[in-house]
Amino acid sequence: MSAPADWSPAEQRLWTAFTHGTQLDLGGLSPVVGSPNGEYWGEDQIIRAEALAHLLIHGPEQEPGKPPRLILKGARITGRFDAGCAELASFLFIECVFDQTPFMNDAKLQFMGFQKCRLPGLDAARIRCDGPVWLDDTRFFGPVVLEDTEIGGDLRIKATTVDAGHDRVAIQLDAAHVANHLVLHGARTIGAISMVNLRADGNLVLRDAHFDMPGGWAVHAPRLVVGGSVFGESGIRVTGGVMLGGSSVAGEVLLDRIEISRPLEMALDLDHSRFALGFKCLNGRIHGAIRLHHMIVGCQVDLQNTRITQVKKGVDAVRADHLEVDGTAVFADVDLDGPLNLHGAKIACNLILSGAKLRGVEKQAAFNADGARIGNHLIARDCTADGGVVLTAAEIEGNTNFIDATLRNGAAVAFDLRRAILKGSLQAGGSLTVTGTMALTNASVGVDLVLRDATLTNPRGKAMAATGLQVAGDLIADRCTTAGLIDLAGSAIKGDLRLVDAELKGLSADEASRGTVVDPKGEWRGLAVRCTGARVDGDVDLRGAQLHRELGLNGVNVGRTVRIEGTHLAAEGPSALTADGLVAETLVLKPAAPPVHAVSLASAHVTELVDGAASWPSTAPINLSGFHYERLDSDLPVEDRLNLLRRATPVYAAGPYEKLAACLELAGQDADARVVRHASIRRSYQAKNPVIRLWGNLQDLVVGYGYAPGRALAISVLLLLGAGLWFTVGVTGCLPASPGLCPVKADEHPTWDAWLYSLDLLIPLVDLGHEKAWDPLGVSKLVALALTMSGWVLTTVVIAAAGRTLRRS
The missing domain is CATH 2.160.20 (Pectate Lyase C-like)
Structure with missing residues (x-):
């Protein structure tokens, strides 16, 4: 079978190539680099679209052993290629130019390809191709429509340009x-x-x-x-x-x-x-x-x-x-x-x-x-x-690492971990900078919370809001710098709370009050650190820390030691340290310098108190009411400690004195313990009405409230010596033959003895037979009366002191 007679020589050559299953190269230059104009092509390079459709739809059979395919290179295709709904032979166009958009909707074929071609577009919706479709290195100047197609191999649109305009779909593959x-x-x-x-x-x-x-x-x-x-x-x-x-x-x-x-x-x-x-x-x-x-x-x-x-x-x-x-x-x-x-x-x-x-x-x-x-x-x-x-209510199975991070949010919450569950550690140290609040309210940290060398800044609010925080390990904020309150109220830390060498600037009461809602759990303005009601199973370590404002440890329960050692306590605000209700094994209170503001340990309970000369303010108030400690490790002289107690208890209470005396006795300082108890009794009388106060002063003078019994003996000896000497040399004999005082009964009297007479006057409870036997006159009568009164006073004071000593024993 031969090509139709009206076909051009180029088309007849294509017929022959098709029957042999070989490529026909008409010699046209590549259209992707050449001109698309008609004069570019010679007559021997032009193929009518009609002829193409005839070959692909109704073409002749191939010679035996030749594949049914059309491969055309270097041709210009004129007219409209219409193969809609047809069943086509496989084809490949190489370096060809199509004057019109090929129409192939709903066609069926084994393979189709366009390589280095130039087309106004391609309509091939719903085609069914059992093999690949190649549209390689080709230029389309309109849409390529392959909607709802079924392609049994690859679809290659490699290095191809499709220009449909910016407002249209260039390649349709829906x-x-x-x-x-x-x-x-x-x-x-x-x-x-x-x-x-x-x-x-x-x-x-x-x-x-x-x-x-x-x-x-x-x-x-x-x-x-x-x-x-x-x-x-x-x-x-x-x-x-x-x-x-x-x-x-x-x-x-x-x-x-x-x-x-x-x-x-x-x-x-x-x-x-x-x-x-x-x-x-x-x-x-x-x-x-x-x-x-x-x-x-x-x-x-x-x-x-x-x-x-x-x-x-x-x-x-x-x-x-x-x-x-x-x-x-x-x-x-x-x-x-x-x-x-x-x-x-x-x-x-x-x-x-x-x-x-x-x-x-x-x-x-x-x-x-x-x-x-x-x-x-x-x-x-x-x-x-x-x-x-924001990591609110997040759950993190491993560690959370914000080392060297920079988080900025003005005065609002910058780092929000409220209700977060961190099963590993929170590593947020290094050069971490948080501008705003770091919120850890009711968060849980499974290992350590590390803020070493971090900077937290919120000077008009809370730098760290961590009420209800739970940490299974240590909270470490060594060398941390904060401006704003560190709020750990109600937190629970299984390990240590460490703020070693930290600079805690705290929160100014005046600044915080500007538009800030009052904290419903208590006043928190004017503090650097608030740990109200917190529990720390290890140590609270503030060695070397600098606090610009108050340290609040009210109601804190510490398993081991609270170390305020080398610490610079607040230089601003009414209080330096408030630790009312603190419970700890040991309280080391040795700040770098004496606090300049109030210190309160009311109702605190520690097993051991370690303090020194710089532990207490020299002029600011001290509150130790209800403070309980069992051991004392201190280089503070007893007189300084008594002065401290006087300032710490404006209203006298025996408990602090007795507690101090007991600790001194436990340390083997019995003499200092007696001094403390003596001072306690003296102060107890000073708190009474003038009569009792006078009676107390008398006891203090005579026997030191029982703590100076030698003083009564010395007074008695002095009185006895004075009276004895008076009655020996200062009395003119009543009778020439009888020196001394005149007897009451001339025929019934003991031999005159000035010393026994003086002793009988001085001891009112024992009758030596001399007091009633002699009748002093003049000055001697005054001396005898004074000696008798002194004897009664001494006896009463000694009995009172002895009774107090027995009760204390």
Whole structure:
């Protein structure tokens, strides 16, 4: 069978090549570099579309052993190629130019291909191709329509340019099915590529592709299904947005170095997508926002070093709320012009934010992961957040690391861990800087909370709000610098609370009162640290710390030692230390210098008190009412300690004196203990009415309230000596033959003895037979009367002191 007679020589040659299954090269230059004008082509290079259709639909049989195919190179196709609803032989056009858009809707064939061709467009909707479709290195100046196609092999649109105008769809692949790979490597579109409900059983290759539809969805592929992976890790550029919402990819999605530009709009939408083996968008440059809402990723999400700019005010730069990742989520070194939202996210392994730069707007948090679940570590080392970092009610199985981070949110909450459950440690030291409140209210930390060398600044409020905080290990804030209140009221720390060498500037009462709502749990203004009702099972260590305002330890229960040693207590405010109701094994109160403001240990209970000369204020009030301690380790002289007790108990109470005396006795300082008890009794009388006070002074003078019995003996001896000498040398004999006083009865009297007479007058309870036998006259009578009265006073005082001593014993 031969070609029709009216066919041109070129068409007849094509007939022959078709029957042999060989390529026909008509010698035309490549149209992708040459001119599309008609004069470019000679008559021997022109094929009518009608002839092509005849060959492909009704062509002759091939010679035995030759494949049924048409391969044409270097030709110009004139007229309209119409193969709609036809069953075609396989064809491949190479370096050909079509004057009109080929029409192939609903056609069936084994293979079709256009390589290095030039076409006004391509209409091939609903074609059924049992093999591959190649559209390589070709230029289309209108839409390529492959909607609802069924392709049994690869669909290659490699290095091809499709120009449909910025407001149209350039490549239409909606509802298409590609049994193997969809390759768009190096493709260029002016207009969108639409892949709604497309299914590719192999890979989707987007390397070096460019899609251009400013302001719209340049890549519109919701509900895309890919059986392999999406490879776009080599410089995709998109002017417009990328919509992949609801897509499903059985492998991984790689979009490294992608550039997307849709300013102030959604640039990349992956809502409700499922990527089985990971999503990577490293080193991306995106102008506009990203949505990963409810996205599920089976391995890893990685946006490392991606820059997201020109985000609309009030919109998240990355909205990934309820994101689920069965691996690690990496946002390291990202630079976002809006918030990162991971609300309710579930991440099976690590969340990495190291080096990230995050920004909130107005009341928006820069990073929001409230209610998130993280299966291992949260690593945000050297992260910067302008706006709050919110981890409210988050659960983190591993460690939380914000070492060297910078978190800024003015006077609002900058680092929000309220009700968070951190099963590992919270490492937030180094050069961590928090401007605003670090909120740990009712949070739980499973190991240590470390703020070593951190800086927390909120001078008009709480630098750390940690009421109800629970720490299973130590809270370490050595060398930490804070401006604002550190509030640990009601917290529970299983290990130590350490603020060694910290500088705690506290909160000015005047500054805090400006528009600040009163704390319902108590007054907290004017303090540097408040630990009201806290429990610390280890030590509270403030060695070398500098507190500009009050240290509040009211009601704190400490398992071991409270160390206020080398500490600089408050230079501002009415109080330096308030520890009413403190319970501790040991209280070491040895500040660097004597406090200049009040110190209160009312109702505190410690087993051992360690203090010294610099422990107590010299002029400010001291309150030790109800203070209980069992042992005392001190170099403070007893007189200084008595002076301290007098100042600490404006209203006399025997308890503090007795407690001090008992501790001194336990330390083997019995003499000092007696001095203390003596001072206690003396002060007890000073607190009574004038008569009792006089009686007390008399007891003190005579016997030191029983603590100076030798004083009574000495007074008695002096009185006896004085009286004896008087009655010996100062009395003229009553009778010449009888020296001394005149006898009451001349014939009944003992022999005169001035010393026995004086002793009988001095001891009123014993009758020596001399007092009533002699009758003093003149001055001697006054001396006798004074001696008798002194005897009664001495006896009464001694008996009273002896009774008190017996009761004390």
